[in-house]
Amino acid sequence: MQTKLYMIVPCYNEEEVLPVTAGLFLEELTELALKGKISDDSRILFVDDGSHDSTWEIITRLSGQNPHFIGIRQSRNRGHQNALLAGLMEVKEKADITISIDCDGQDDIRAMEDMVDAYHDGCDIVYGVRSSRSTDKLLKKMSAQFFYRLLNHLGAEVVYNHADYRLVSAKVLKEFAGFREVNLYLRGMFPLVGFKSTSVYYERYERMAGKSHYPLSKMLGLAFDGITSLSVRPIQMIAGLGVCVSIISFIGVIWAIVSEFCGRTITGWASTVCMVCFMGGVQLICLGVLGEYIGKIYLEVKARPRYIISERTYEEEKETKKGESVL
Ligand code: UDP
Ligand code: MG
Numbered sequence: 001m002q003t004k005l006y007m008i009v010p011c012y013n014e015e016e017v018l019p020v021t022a023g024l025f026l027e028e029l030t031e032l033a034l035k036g037k038i039s040d041d042s043r044i045l046f047v048d049d050g051s052h053d054s055t056w057e058i059i060t061r062l063s064g065q066n067p068h069f070i071g072i073r074q075s076r077n078r079g080h081q082n083a084l085l086a087g088l089m090e091v092k093e094k095a096d097i098t099i100s101i102d103c104d105g106q107d108d109i110r111a112m113e114d115m116v117d118a119y120h121d122g123c124d125i126v127y128g129v130r131s132s133r134s135t136d137k138l139l140k141k142m143s144a145q146f147f148y149r150l151l152n153h154l155g156a157e158v159v160y161n162h163a164d165y166r167l168v169s170a171k172v173l174k175e176f177a178g179f180r181e182v183n184l185y186l187r188g189m190f191p192l193v194g195f196k197s198t199s200v201y202y203e204r205y206e207r208m209a210g211k212s213h214y215p216l217s218k219m220l221g222l223a224f225d226g227i228t229s230l231s232v233r234p235i236q237m238i239a240g241l242g243v244c245v246s247i248i249s250f251i252g253v254i255w256a257i258v259s260e261f262c263g264r265t266i267t268g269w270a271s272t273v274c275m276v277c278f279m280g281g282v283q284l285i286c287l288g289v290l291g292e293y294i295g296k297i298y299l300e301v302k303a304r305p306r307y308i309i310s311e312r313t314y315e316e317e318k319e320t321k322k323g324e325s326v327l
Contacts, residue, residue, distance in 0.1 A: 003119070004042055006045050006094065007044045007112075009025065010049055010080055011047065012048075012049040012055070014104065015054045017210045022044070025109060028112055029068060037120070042068070044068055044069050045087050047083045050076040059313065063313035070314050071313040072090055073309065076308075078306075085306055086306075092173045099112055099166070104207045104210060105207065119167055124196055125166065125190055125198075126199070128166055129199045130161040130163075130201075130202065139216070148160050154230075158187055158188050164186060166187075172195050175195075181300060185225055189230075238289060245278075
């Protein structure tokens with residue numbers, strides 16, 4: 001039985017680049033099928049993340065032109081991670097393997113062959129890892145490096161320089177479906193599933209067209225989400241910080257008592273102000289971090305649906321399940 005691959009491609013307002021990259025995805029799929037590495041009934045699944053431009057029209061047109069293209073549409077924009085999840089869950093019963101990839105051509109599409117080879121060699125997760133960050137601006141490069149180090153330091157296992165270009169087998173997807181959290185940070189969640197994994201290195205290019213949806217502010221938001229979704233170390237650090245501040249305060253108290261006995265208490269104004277400000281600042285930061293976790297718990301408790309699919313380019317029951325004949 002041949003391996004049925006689903007490429008999962010999230011798209012948000014991508015009318016400029018989609019017509020260019022769709023052809024490249026199809027080329028790769030056809031080549032892999034010709035080489036016998038995947039089955040010919042493999043698919044390219046576009047997930048329209050509630051675009052406001054003509055992205056969905058392009059997807060429906062493509063699916064009318066070639067049966068390898070299929071698409072689903074989210075009822076509204078939910079963000080890249082939720083769009084990816086929607087795609088993965090949509091095909092979890094049908095695919096033997098999935099490869100998630102952005103639709104802008106930044107990730108080297110040809111690296112898919114190495115990923116599929118690694119799967120045939122027995123790996124269940126294959127991480128696409130950027131071999132260099134030469135196309136990044138200095139600020140993005142430095143902030144990314146800092147972020148990966150920080151995350152690993154905080155105890156979250158993330159693969160350095162891996163974003164969301166990744167092969168995942170049906171076995172992993174089945175287990176991953178049990179991860180019910182609402183705060184998604186997929187690149188940090190898949191390592192938690194386990195199974196045999198490896199990395200494939202590739203060159204990351206400039207966007208082929210259109211513009212990025214991740215300005216620095218959104219990137220920092222995602223980074224912060226990543227930390228608080230994957231690690232409770234910041235809360236533990238607050239406890240450590242509390243001990244340090246207590247020790248400093250204790251020294252301050254001794255100093256105040258000694259000053260009192262030496263008759264130099266009038267000069268204490270500056271030190272009092274410093275103490276009050278310092279303590280106030282530390283407490284506010286700690287409250288903020290705790291608040292962030294409480295906010296996340298609030299969202300988790302509500303357990304709202306993580307994605308809502310409003311349209312499909314195909315009838316769900318007519319899509320073949322894995323192992324089913326296409327004849
Ligand atoms: N994307 C999405 N929903 C969003 C924002 C982005 O599905 O709300 C998709 C987008 O179409 C692209 C991928 O996520 O395929 C990565 O986005 P982008 O290329 O803008 O990010 P960058 O590569 O600049 O970090
Ligand atoms: Mg991009």
